[in-house]
Amino acid sequence: MSKIDRQLLAAQRGWSQEKLEKAHVAVVGSTNLAQLLVTDFLAMEFGTVTWCGRPSIPTITFDSFNPQAQHFVTGNIFGHATAFDEYVGKPDFLIDAVNDPEEKMQIMAYSIHAQVPLLSCSASKTGIYYKFVNANDSARDILQTQERIWANSNDGTSNSVIAAGLISDNIRKRISPLTNEKPHEIQDRYQLNSKERNAGYEERKPRILQIGAGGTGNFAALTLSMQGLSADIMDNDVVEESNLSRQVLFSDADVANRANKAKALASRLGSSWRFIDYKFGSDFSTKEKYDVVLCCVDNNLARYHINKYCMAQNIPLINCGTGLNHGVVMPVVRGETACLDCQVLGELGKAYAQGSSAGQRNGGGCHEAAIVTPNQIVGALLADRVRKVVFDNNLSAFTYRTTDGIIKYSPFEICRPVCR
Numbered sequence: 001m002s003k004i005d006r007q008l009l010a011a012q013r014g015w016s017q018e019k020l021e022k023a024h025v026a027v028v029g030s031t032n033l034a035q036l037l038v039t040d041f042l043a044m045e046f047g048t049v050t051w052c053g054r055p056s057i058p059t060i061t062f063d064s065f066n067p068q069a070q071h072f073v074t075g076n077i078f079g080h081a082t083a084f085d086e087y088v089g090k091p092d093f094l095i096d097a098v099n100d101p102e103e104k105m106q107i108m109a110y111s112i113h114a115q116v117p118l119l120s121c122s123a124s125k126t127g128i129y130y131k132f133v134n135a136n137d138s139a140r141d142i143l144q145t146q147e148r149i150w151a152n153s154n155d156g157t158s159n160s161v162i163a164a165g166l167i168s169d170n171i172r173k174r175i176s177p178l179t180n181e182k183p184h185e186i187q188d189r190y191q192l193n194s195k196e197r198n199a200g201y202e203e204r205k206p207r208i209l210q211i212g213a214g215g216t217g218n219f220a221a222l223t224l225s226m227q228g229l230s231a232d233i234m235d236n237d238v239v240e241e242s243n244l245s246r247q248v249l250f251s252d253a254d255v256a257n258r259a260n261k262a263k264a265l266a267s268r269l270g271s272s273w274r275f276i277d278y279k280f281g282s283d284f285s286t287k288e289k290y291d292v293v294l295c296c297v298d299n300n301l302a303r304y305h306i307n308k309y310c311m312a313q314n315i316p317l318i319n320c321g322t323g324l325n326h327g328v329v330m331p332v333v334r335g336e337t338a339c340l341d342c343q344v345l346g347e348l349g350k351a352y353a354q355g356s357s358a359g360q361r362n363g364g365g366c367h368e369a370a371i372v373t374p375n376q377i378v379g380a381l382l383a384d385r386v387r388k389v390v391f392d393n394n395l396s397a398f399t400y401r402t403t404d405g406i407i408k409y410s411p412f413e414i415c416r417p418v419c420r
């Protein structure tokens with residue numbers, strides 16, 4: 001078994017680990033976005049990752065930023081604690097994730113001079129921007145667009161996590177596309193936002209129950225924690241080696257100790273996170289008054305019970321799911337949307353009728369191919385929706401596809417007759 005076993009299963013769909021192992025990417029910046037990009041490239045085991053950032057980060061080694069993820073470091077990461085300079089050499093891709101316009105200009109000039117393909121990107125609380133820069137692009141346009149993104153803040157939380165997933169996936173596609181994926185020239189801008197900057201959001205923190213601490217659960221929890229939120233968290237699986245390429249907050253020690261996932265995640269994120277030692281089933285009950293339940297599980301049987309519980313208790317639910325290169329985030333609120341089973345056309349009821357022994361894991365089942373980026377994008381998007389669902393009754397749902405990016409849709413409003 002290896003850390004990237006689940007990723008290697010994607011070989012049937014065109015994944016080439018060999019090509020990724022030959023690849024060299026250089027990331028410039030010490031923003032949240034830059035740090036998460038580095039995490040992704042290491043998680044996917046790109047051959048060489050060069051990272052440089054301002055000396056304001058004292059020792060810019062991967063260890064110092066994310067001690068939990070040291071197991072990614074294979075000796076091929078090079079950190080430089082200075083402003084951008086020519087020591088990035090000639091990578092296959094250069095990624096500008098800095099916020100300083102002057103430094104952006106330097107990086108653009110270098111990419112033209114050294115003939116290195118450049119991707120310029122930004123993420124703030126109000127949006128995401130990324131673009132593969134061409135020789136005929138106007139540097140002024142690129143800078144002005146990014147300055148608009150930074151207008152309210154220049155280093156977002158959920159948007160940084162989402163953007164890093166989209167960007168690292170785009171770079172990966174150019175090196176090792178899956179069948180049907182086109183590594184196209186893409187410029188994506190999302191306005192996913194966000195009232196994070198509005199005072200009302202700071203007044204009360206929603207009480208959150210997160211069920212599932214796997215791929216999407218790791219990134220949901222990381223993003224909530226970056227937003228200053230915390231949750232009660234339950235998951236009765238233990239950390240396995242093949243989880244590590246996606247569940248980036250777990251470590252080799254968690255594997256060795258056969259640590260419970262929810263317990264390991266809660267202890268990593270701090271004392272405001274509480275581990276709930278319980279396997280979610282039909283008999284779940286609690287005196288806690290939760291504002292929202294996050295469903296980050298990997299099978300429809302668990303979703304069936306969670307949907308029932310949330311409908312009965314009238315607690316808003318945000319469900320998510322992922323496949324190899326796609327995913328979905330779906331709010332479910334009694335009286336406002338159809339229940340989760342009706343939104344997925346009876347699939348949960350079907351899984352329940354067939355019984356748990358049939359093991360209906362789907363959307364990320366443990367023997368299917370899986371990569372880090374959809375988990376990251378979907379987990380962060382789910383966390384991004386929490387305050388919108390709880391405080392704004394904003395019930396937009398989203399799909400993510402590697403070919404189309406993130407697309408918003410409205411959930412079904414009414415349950416099927418069979419459910420009513």
Ligand SMILES: [Zn+2]
Pocket residue numbers: 338339340341342343415416419420
């Ligand atoms: Zn229903």
